[in-house]
Amino acid sequence: MNAEKYYEENFETRAIHCGQDASQWNCRAVVPPVVLATTYQQTGPDVDSAYVYSRSGNPTRHSLEKCIASLEDAKYALTYASGLSTQMSITYLLSAGDHIVAGDELYGGTNRFFRTCASKFGLEIEYADFRQVDQVIDTIKSNTKLVWFETPTNPLLKVSDIRAVCDAVKQKNPKIIIVVDNTFMSPYFQKPLNLGADISMNSITKYMNGHSDVIMGCISTNDDELFKQLKYYQNAVGAVPSPFDCFLVNRGLKTLAVRMERHYKNALAIAKFLETHKKVKKVIYPALESHPDYEIARKQSNGFSGMMGMHICGDIENAKEFLSHLKVFTLAESLGAVESLIEIPSLMTHASIPKETREALGICDTFIRISVGIENVDDLIHDLDQALNKSEIVIPEGA
Ligand SMILES: Cc1ncc(COP(=O)(O)O)c(C=O)c1O
Structure with a gap:
């Protein structure tokens, strides 16, 4: 060999x-x-x-x-x-x-x-x-x-x-x-x-x-x-x-390198779009300068994957409603694959962690985890936009 x-x-x-x-x-x-x-x-x-x-x-x-x-x-x-x-x-x-x-x-x-x-x-x-x-x-x-x-x-x-x-x-x-x-x-x-x-x-x-x-x-x-x-x-x-x-x-x-580059490109574009949306309270993506660990992330990594999170305005019912309007994103656990997946960790991937521990860490019910896939980024942005717009989330005053 x-x-x-x-x-x-x-x-x-x-x-x-x-x-x-x-x-x-x-x-x-x-x-x-x-x-x-x-x-x-x-x-x-x-x-x-x-x-x-x-x-x-x-x-x-x-x-x-x-x-x-x-x-x-x-x-x-x-x-x-x-x-x-x-x-x-x-x-x-x-x-x-x-x-x-x-x-x-x-x-x-x-x-x-x-x-x-x-x-x-x-x-x-x-x-x-x-x-x-x-x-x-x-x-x-x-x-x-x-x-x-x-x-x-x-x-x-x-x-x-x-x-x-x-x-x-x-x-x-x-x-x-x-x-x-x-x-x-x-x-x-x-x-x-x-x-x-x-x-x-x-x-x-x-x-x-x-x-x-x-x-x-x-x-x-x-x-x-x-x-x-x-x-x-x-x-x-x-x-x-x-x-x-x-x-x-x-x-x-064999395609890891090309996939990762595309995950990164798509995720960055989506993170920047979500940062501007009035129904989104906060976007978490290490490649955004707004991320508290941005500097160290840049120092030790060559780029970032398709994993991101967002806190949406409203409550758990709003979060669930938003997910129900999505057409391209699939509501599913797991991550890191070619298709875009979305989930609520407190109810899904992290439900096995005791509630007090979860909440102390900041994994609240309106936190949504997104695994951005390698589909066409415009389709992904359009899907998130239409689902947020359809959801009956009350935009906080001054937002
Ligand atoms: C960061 C991380 N480590 C380990 C695991 C466990 O891997 P597996 O599901 O292949 O057993 C997961 C699964 O989601 C994960 O997200």
Whole structure:
């Protein structure tokens, strides 16, 4: 296998070629074949073999993992059956009595896993606002083994300084494992490993696959020892993706760069339009100068995805009515795919977070999360405009 030769190339080239060399297959297939076999003929009971059993290794999956590693500027990548099973597998690096410091705002399912699953096995979890490096450091204890945060956060799009957090955490205790959930940016726009993280984690379900037809997760790392352990747990825990899903993600990655550029362009235009609409109280998009973390977002990322949020005027009923008038945007959970999706986090993606916690964070009922797709931007703007105009939202005086 010859994927290493592509490490010198640019992102777009690597996304198309890395791990995909035709010469690695007897049939010289230009895209990796879907190897559905669960087991492989051995040349002898005690002879080493590249593949033994598909939970421990599969050629289609291997091609994908090589490609992902190269896109994250990493030595290694591993894939899993979902973003959440990736989180579960990483948690196997810890033992009962260990302490985790996690971001106070995370995808609802990530928060639920730490709160209701990891905690059952004697892991202690505390939360911090990762925009406040001092708060993160103050939350670290002598038994802290893992630090886990998202940036931008889901759903409020708060951006923390990855380099500053990593430097401070490593200074406090170099053994702490730092995981950045990079799902909202994808490796095209942000590379946490280059900013000091030990593990970059993605829900591949979102931008990396990009077509709303695969559930999958991955990790990337440059750390030999971490990789060894995670590879062991990938097989020992067994939450691996199917070869067919690996094939689909491989295909999705080939267009990641062009998709991300279009998500960014569309989202910026929509954010600027919504900022001018009288029925919209506030728009949240890290590429807007009005975003409080705009400077740090610009510093550590090459651009922004299609994820944005808005607080609309009125109440929850107005929010629901607005959604009911949309024709192009689909009311649905998930994000990061070619089609535009829209939802109310407090009722949908983040409903599993206790109400008090949600409200303290600012995830209120009139906050709407938008995953801007790659459709024609004029159609998207027109759809939002007509739905807002039809809604019986009373425009506040002076707006
Ligand atoms: C930021 C983030 N991380 C992790 C996940 C979990 O990924 P999956 O749904 O693939 O298990 C999600 C899902 O929405 C997410 O938004």
